Amino acid sequence: MWRRSSKIKVSDLVSRGAGTNQIVLMQMQGTPELGRLKQLVPSIGTFFTKLPLEKAFYIEDNKRSISVRRLVAPSFNDIRLILNTAQAMALAQMRDPLQLVTFDGDVTLYEDGKSLMERAEVVPRLLKLLSMDIYVGVVTAAGYNDESGEMYYRRLQGIIDAIQCTTVLSDAQKENFSVMGGESNYLFRYNVEKGGLKWVDPKEWLLEEMSSWSESDINNLLDLAEEILSKLINQMSLPATIVRKHRAVGLVPNDGEKLTREQLEETVLVTRRWLKSSGPAQRIKFCAFDGGSDVWVDIASKDLGVASLQRYFEGITPKTTLHIGDQFASVGSNDYQARLVGSTVWIANPQETVNILDDLVKYIDHEKAFR
Ligand code: IMP
Ligand code: MG
DSSP states (O other): OOOOOSSOOHHHHHHTTOSHHHHHHHHHTTOGGGSHHHHHSTTOOOOSSOOOHHHHHHHHHHHHOTTTOSSSOOOHHHHHHHHHHHHHHHHTOSSSOOOEEEEOSBTTTBSTTOOOOTTOTHHHHHHHHHHTTOEEEEEOSOOOOOTTOHHHHHHHHHHHHHHHHOSSSOHHHHTTEEEEETTTTEEEEEETTTTEEEEEOGGGTOOHHHHTOOHHHHHHHHHHHHHHHHHHHHHTTOSEEEEEOSSEEEEEEOTTOOOOHHHHHHHHHHHHHHHHTSSGGGTSOEEEEEOSSOEEEEESOHHHHHHHHHHHTSSOOGGGEEEEESOOSSSSOSSGGGGGTSEEEEOSSHHHHHHHHHHHHHHHHHHHHTO
């Protein structure tokens, strides 16, 4: 039978005032380090909303039988889903209405390596968010330096065709859909006149931080990444090939081959460590991550991608932003960075994305009804 830890109990945290309410208050006062939660977990980041954890626990307990289980202790997934539910409830509050929801691509909107097709269950949910005047963005690592937007159309055909055909959305709502590719390198926005994605000139959205990066630093970092990844292919005899792109270098398995989780992790950790100490990395941001079957080093990161959308769509703040993704393990993951600029929800597959969107809309409708 599982037992509660004798060290920290949830009830103790609540009664000692260690909840998110207290840490949000301490952040507002400029002294987050005095928050009890921060003292218990020093590495904890910024909270953009309070989290109704107790209510969320009761909801997930009903679904997952957490408290009545006798032999299986509360798991990582139980906790992850409680936090997701609490986050969705917090963002449904009407005081600071949700303005922007961004989505990762692979694993979040569609299965790994696949595309978003017409009949995907998530498509009507994305349209629903747009109909509620919420900006919807896809912030993906997948980088295609092609102003026609054809490659992103191929990956996201289901939602783009749906936006084009729907009579439910106004033109303005349709144009609230965007795609930020290559972490934060290529922005496309739905354009009613074109009936599809239109490339947006970086002058209109590039953050100051990124516009100061020099081409030579970018290329030197990518050259170094390519050299390190090539060495690792040799050293570990990996059945893989290097793919060099405009703003990224990838190590992808050869046709019919598969890399083990351990090989992928070793590759990311070694590459990241070498790159971090390099000269260009002191001046520009990069992201090295394990994509589940491949490894990529991208220039920039998803925090910059989400922040660019916040700025481009004018005045969107972190507390009214939600990013939904699958990669939040702290090392070697690319959605993790989005935590710096907004609230996040950590899903494990596209079905969980559908579930959390249904919950989110339900909570927003409920809040509106009782306003
Ligand atoms: P995301 O989950 O939408 O962020 O996409 C990550 C996946 O996109 C990676 O695992 C790769 O398989 C794929 N991908 C394709 N092109 C790129 C690129 O230029 N950089 C990083 N990942 C890429
Ligand atoms: Mg993903």
